[in-house]
Amino acid sequence: MSEHTPPAAPPGRRERKKAATRVALASAALRLCSSRGLDAVTVEQIADAADVAPRTFFNYFTSKEEAVVAGNAASADTLLTAFAARPGDEPVTESLRRALHAVVTDPGYLDRVRALRSLSAHPTVVAHQLAAFAAQERALAEAVVARTGTDPARDLYPTLAAAAAVTGLRVAVQHWLGDHGTDPRAPSLPALVDEAMAVFDAGLRALACTPA
Amino acid sequence: MSEHTPPAAPPGRRERKKAATRVALASAALRLCSSRGLDAVTVEQIADAADVAPRTFFNYFTSKEEAVVAGNAASADTLLTAFAARPGDEPVTESLRRALHAVVTDPGYLDRVRALRSLSAHPTVVAHQLAAFAAQERALAEAVVARTGTDPARDLYPTLAAAAAVTGLRVAVQHWLGDHGTDPRAPSLPALVDEAMAVFDAGLRALACTPA
């Protein structure tokens, strides 16, 4: 997610090491858990794989589940960056659609989605995954507020737009993971995203025209 | 959620006791945690309040969080029942809107929402709350499938419609909880639900007309 630090500041060695440790823990967690199964992996094993003490794990994450879904922060960054890169006079829904495309066409994203798929049987993982989505949604809503100058406390629009985008992404990915392999000519992920966003497009444009 | 048991079967004493214990545990968990704070409450205290052994708690729920949000199953039932009660020739979006009204006008629902509000600072509770929403969404999608006869593996519509409804509910409640008390003439919860569903209405109707 977006830290409120100066983005132009070159991160020092300490920051880089911290980030590296975080990534190492998160990827080790995802790799181990998706291959062996969630409950067959202990925090100690994850810490060993990342070459830190077990105690250190809890300086970064409060639970296995949190570490497993931590990679979603990368998608959130992709989404926010891509949204911010769109021209300001473009309709918000179009910017959102393009930003979603940037996410789903990122090869790393698909790898993570596939790895997480095997863990979708674990309710706690799913729960934390949804929490990550919610965080992404909040950040996106803020970006929409910044773009449109609306007041989120008075206007439902930015929250709804962000929710629609994240929901579209979630439904598209869910559907894509579901019937894949069964149907050789199944729609592509970007096409599913388009289909989902098309549903929300008209309504959101209409709402955008009526700020209080 | 809907058990696949014959609905006309009168539940025996055993079933009734089980249901009573479940409710007792869930309400004790919500009451204790919302008043004292989540981490100030142990499973043992919840079990004591429900007058069962600590071990028994885990025969019903796998964690405190799950028990705290268990009351959402009631909302899910309200939603599904209200949706099923709508006439079959009514547009699905209209049925969904009415069903959502049935949920948010249920006084018990508002009590639970308010109680849960104080726990929204705990990431694990929020995560499980979102998981409950997702379960509600899945059940609703099945109901839409049954109503429309669409194929969820091929058609995005039922999943998207259910997701839109639950998202609308979530955004409306979230917004309603946010600026309440600050603005005396804030919109009512049903009005917010209407506003959210209005955004999704046109797009969903258009999609509904183009099944493969």
Next chain:
DNA sequence: GGCAAACTTGCACGCTCTGCATCTTTGCGT
């Protein structure tokens, strides 16, 4: 070099959650 802040690590402790064995209750047939 040396200081202070930040990070890592080890330790201890209470709580969570599960598997297993046992006991009690419920449902049901005779």
Next chain:
DNA sequence: ACGCAAAGATGCAGAGCGTGCAAGTTTGCC
């Protein structure tokens, strides 16, 4: 009514989780 079998409740033990605390170690900076 009796008794059996299934289902639930309970106790116990143990592995693992998650956190506060008090070190030790590294980093940034003057």
